[in-house]
Amino acid sequence: MPPIRTYFALAALAASGAAFSEVDCTDPVSDWKPRELLQREAEQRGWTVQRIKIDDGCYELRGIDRNGNKIKAKYAPASLRMRSLAVDFGETGDASDYLGPLPAGPLRRRTGPTSRGEIQ
Numbered sequence: 001m002p003p004i005r006t007y008f009a010l011a012a013l014a015a016s017g018a019a020f021s022e023v024d025c026t027d028p029v030s031d032w033k034p035r036e037l038l039q040r041e042a043e044q045r046g047w048t049v050q051r052i053k054i055d056d057g058c059y060e061l062r063g064i065d066r067n068g069n070k071i072k073a074k075y076a077p078a079s080l081r082m083r084s085l086a087v088d089f090g091e092t093g094d095a096s097d098y099l100g101p102l103p104a105g106p107l108r109r110r111t112g113p114t115s116r117g118e119i120q
Helices: 006-025 035-044
Strands: 050-053 058-063 070-077 082-088
Touching: 035 050, 035 058
Parallel strands: none
Antiparallel strands: 050 058, 058 070, 070 082
């Protein structure tokens, strides 16, 4: 009989797979927009597209941004809405291109539950 640790490891592995499945796209193929349209949109952002492939029902785009950082983005193929974005910043990389502007007013303190379930 396998040790109980094996069961826990298998349960953790199954749970981690469920977490990654959130990015899967379920758009019907008949509604998909052409890859060329996605490539044009990426080039308008200043990105150099290296590859567009289909992964988990989504378009996965790999390329280089205008600052030389490697990017990997997943898009819903019917709407071309970005579902996820990963940027591998180089030594001189700056995340400011990917962050929105700071709020004009004072920063508000978070009042929801913390990671320990406590209210601040």
